[in-house]
Amino acid sequence: MDDNVKKKNTPIYLAFLSTLWMLGPLLGYLMSYSFLKYHEDPSTDPGLGPEDPLWIGRWWAGFVLQGVLLMVCSVPIALFPRRLPGRARTTVKQREGIHLTGLWAALKRLSKNPLFILLIIYDILMFFGSYGHHMMLPKYIENQFRLSASEASLLSGPPVYIALMVTTPIGGYLVYKFKPNAKFLTGGLTVLKIIGAIGFLLLMIPKCEILQMSSYGLDEQGLILEGPCNTNCSCSTNVFTPVCAGDGKTTFFSPCHAGCHGKINESFTDCSCLDSYGLEENYSTEGFCMDHGCWSQALVYTITLPIIVLIVNLLNVANTTIVLRCIKTEDKSVALGTFEMVTSFFALFPVFFGAVVDSACLVWEKSCGQTGNCWFYDITKFNYLMHGISALFTGFAAISMFAVFRLSTRMSDLYKEDEDIRKIDERTDGTVNAGET
Numbered sequence: 125m126d127d128n129v130k131k132k133n134t135p136i137y138l139a140f141l142s143t144l145w146m147l148g149p150l151l152g153y154l155m156s157y158s159f160l161k162y163h164e165d166p167s168t169d170p171g172l173g174p175e176d177p178l179w180i181g182r183w184w185a186g187f188v189l190q191g192v193l194l195m196v197c198s199v200p201i202a203l204f205p206r207r208l209p210g211r212a213r214t215t216v217k218q219r220e221g222i223h224l225t226g227l228w229a230a231l232k233r234l235s236k237n238p239l240f241i242l243l244i245i246y247d248i249l250m251f252f253g254s255y256g257h258h259m260m261l262p263k264y265i266e267n268q269f270r271l272s273a274s275e276a277s278l279l280s281g282p283p284v285y286i287a288l289m290v291t292t293p294i295g296g297y298l299v300y301k302f303k304p305n306a307k308f309l310t311g312g313l314t315v316l317k318i319i320g321a322i323g324f325l326l327l328m329i330p331k332c333e334i335l336q337m338s339s340y341g342l343d344e345q346g347l348i349l350e351g352p353c354n355t356n357c358s359c360s361t362n363v364f365t366p367v368c369a370g371d372g373k374t375t376f377f378s379p380c381h382a383g384c385h386g387k388i389n390e391s392f393t394d395c396s397c398l399d400s401y402g403l404e405e406n407y408s409t410e411g412f413c414m415d416h417g418c419w420s421q422a423l424v425y426t427i428t429l430p431i432i433v434l435i436v437n438l439l440n441v442a443n444t445t446i447v448l449r450c451i452k453t454e455d456k457s458v459a460l461g462t463f464e465m466v467t468s469f470f471a472l473f474p475v476f477f478g479a480v481v482d483s484a485c486l487v488w489e490k491s492c493g494q495t496g497n498c499w500f501y502d503i504t505k506f507n508y509l510m511h512g513i514s515a516l517f518t519g520f521a522a523i524s525m526f527a528v529f530r531l532s533t534r535m536s537d538l539y540k541e542d543e544d545i546r547k548i549d550e551r552t553d554g555t556v557n558a559g560e561t
Contacts, residue, residue, distance in 0.1 A: 132303065132539040134448070138441045139296020146288045152186065153281025159185040160274040174272045181273055230458040239450040239531055240459065243443070246524040247463065248470055250317070253517035256477035257324065258284065260510050263481075267501050269332055269422035270412065279426045287430035288437055296441040303539050306449070309442040310529035316436050317522035323432035324515035328507055330425040332418030337486065337500050338369075338376050338401065346486040347500070353383045353397035362491045364499040368413035369398050370405025375413045377487060377499070382408050446528070449538045481509050 160181030163170050172179055234240050261284075266276035299309070339347035350359060359380035367376050367384070376382035376397065383396035384407075392408045399406070451459045482498055484505035489496030 135299035139293045150285035157278040230455045249521035257514040269418045283430040287433040291434045295438040306532040306535040310532045314525045320436035321515045321519040330421045367408040
């Protein structure tokens, strides 16, 4: 794209493309919200609802729909010509870089470019900070605010991507309109990322009353759920069926762990473990205590988050523009490919992020000697880990962008056309002859 438009127009085109890209995840979250309300197996009635911890929504339906849409969209893309008509961006230097020797020379130039290296580091750190948080966000909202999986999907994805779809074109237009220099853009990005780090810390504040799970202590595996009253009951954590004691405050992992021996309608009776907690009532009911959710705090969180996203990502288009301008024209393709390669290399980081957050798990699913999903989190630890790690990496990203700011005087005019391209445009009137391609 950058080779087929004037450099002064690049920010507005980048903003437009980025906005369209964000439309995909937004629609994905909306589809997730719709499909997760239906059971994964359409041929059976599970006898439970989306609010039940055992509920598994129709997770596979989105993949089917997306696969069909991708095949449909690939048809018009396949009809594009091998080379787009328009501005002649192919120079002699670019043709020389098509062989392996030219590739090696380009990589050597890029490795000696401190601005390019710092921008890669910045990108990696921002990827760690933002993507890790975004990956864990639905799980956090579901557990912190006690909402269903479909509700958590609706509150975690669309607000963020709508904010990005608003701020990206605004930022692109501002850069296009006022054409700030590299020092202003890198300085602005530094300040915005500092705000982002502070914003992640502020997101720790909205939270619900902590939901306690009854236990007999804590070991390296998490909560100890078995005690004298249920030792001989052969209780397992294979199935999570929480029950609330008659006091309305004490939650047990299952009727078995509560020592219940009978059931009348939706209430479990003769629950021997309730005596050990000094409870007079010996019955319990299905579901968590305080299972009504915490919508007021959830709304505070989901309103604050997109506001932070709106501010922090205002100049994101400038980052791509700076990458394209801090390198030689003939190195552009190699530079963008290197960026993509490095990002893909670190794509496994969210797995590490998830492993760190899972250290807050108190009760794991155990089945056939294997560990499965986490049933119950120490939500306070979950909160601090998820937002603290994101704030830390975003802060480091701000430091790396500040280093780019200090070196930004090395960059030439971000919006000036290359001399060789202007000469070709004047000679060809913006077209490329068949012999030149």
